[in-house]
Amino acid sequence: MSWRNELPDELWRKILEIGIKASSFTYKDLCCVSITCRRLHRLSDEHSLWSHLISVDFPNQSSSVPSPSSSAKSLYGIWFERERERKLWAHKRAVLRKESQVSEHLRKLREIEVRLREERNKLNSALSELSNLHKVSRASVALNVWQPEVVRGRQKQLVEQCGVPVESRVRALDMEVKLCNQQLQVFDKAYRDEKRRLDTAKEELKSMKYHPVRDYKPTSDESHEHRRRRKKMNSIH
Numbered sequence: 001m002s003w004r005n006e007l008p009d010e011l012w013r014k015i016l017e018i019g020i021k022a023s024s025f026t027y028k029d030l031c032c033v034s035i036t037c038r039r040l041h042r043l044s045d046e047h048s049l050w051s052h053l054i055s056v057d058f059p060n061q062s063s064s065v066p067s068p069s070s071s072a073k074s075l076y077g078i079w080f081e082r083e084r085e086r087k088l089w090a091h092k093r094a095v096l097r098k099e100s101q102v103s104e105h106l107r108k109l110r111e112i113e114v115r116l117r118e119e120r121n122k123l124n125s126a127l128s129e130l131s132n133l134h135k136v137s138r139a140s141v142a143l144n145v146w147q148p149e150v151v152r153g154r155q156k157q158l159v160e161q162c163g164v165p166v167e168s169r170v171r172a173l174d175m176e177v178k179l180c181n182q183q184l185q186v187f188d189k190a191y192r193d194e195k196r197r198l199d200t201a202k203e204e205l206k207s208m209k210y211h212p213v214r215d216y217k218p219t220s221d222e223s224h225e226h227r228r229r230r231k232k233m234n235s236i237h
Contacts, residue, residue: 012043020052027053027076047072054079091208098205105198112191119187123180130173 016033019025030053034044050072058079 009039009043012040013046016043016049017052020049020056027057027080045073050076058083095205095208098201098208101201102198102205105194105201108194109191109198112187112194116184116187116191119180119183123177123184126173126176126180130170130177133170133173 016025016030019029030044030049034041054072054076057076
């Protein structure tokens with residue numbers, strides 16, 4: 001005779017009840033116990049065990065717990081499938097929201113890239129004009145000293161072609177170059193931050209899609225809420 005058969009039904013029933021009320025046993029554990037032998041299969045199907053599981057796992061439905069004449073296990077299965085379907089749809093909505101986040105991050109990245117190109121073009125234009133003005137300034141100084149007529153003619157032509165006050169324009173361009181560099185630093189940081197957020201969102205989306213929908217797992221918040229409900233129900237009982 002095995003050790004299982006040596007224990008009376010009352011003791012096995014008490015063990016199962018204690019396991020469920022202590023939040024140690026879930027419906028999966030009870031199903032696993034039921035396939036170990038005919039005796040435990042009979043005991044694990046008892047109305048009181050599944051009624052308690054219903055009150056713990058589906059507290060909003062506790063008022064609908066059936067009478068002993070009906071099957072609490074069957075009712076648990078019905079509500080379990082409904083809850084599973086609800087979680088599946090919640091998972092799909094979460095995936096859609098995460099995909100929307102990824103799209104939004106990509107849009108913002110493209111927008112920042114455009115601003116970066118515009119600011120770089122603006123900087124390059126200012127640097128090019130500043131370089132030409134420095135040449136004009138050097139040519140203007142060189143006109144005051146002796147030099148071959150050919151060289152002097154080219155420098156004079158360069159000075160005459162400049163139609164703006166050199167010194168004031170140089171100061172304005174220096175300021176513009178400084179502002180452009182500052183803006184580039186701001187945009188570069190914004191780009192890195194947005195890229196990091198995009199990579200994080202992609203990883204989260206990849207993780208969400210990795211598991212088939214049928215294997216949907218509740219979030220940590222949902223698991224915590226489930227454990228809290230079980231403890232609350234146990235304290236009441």
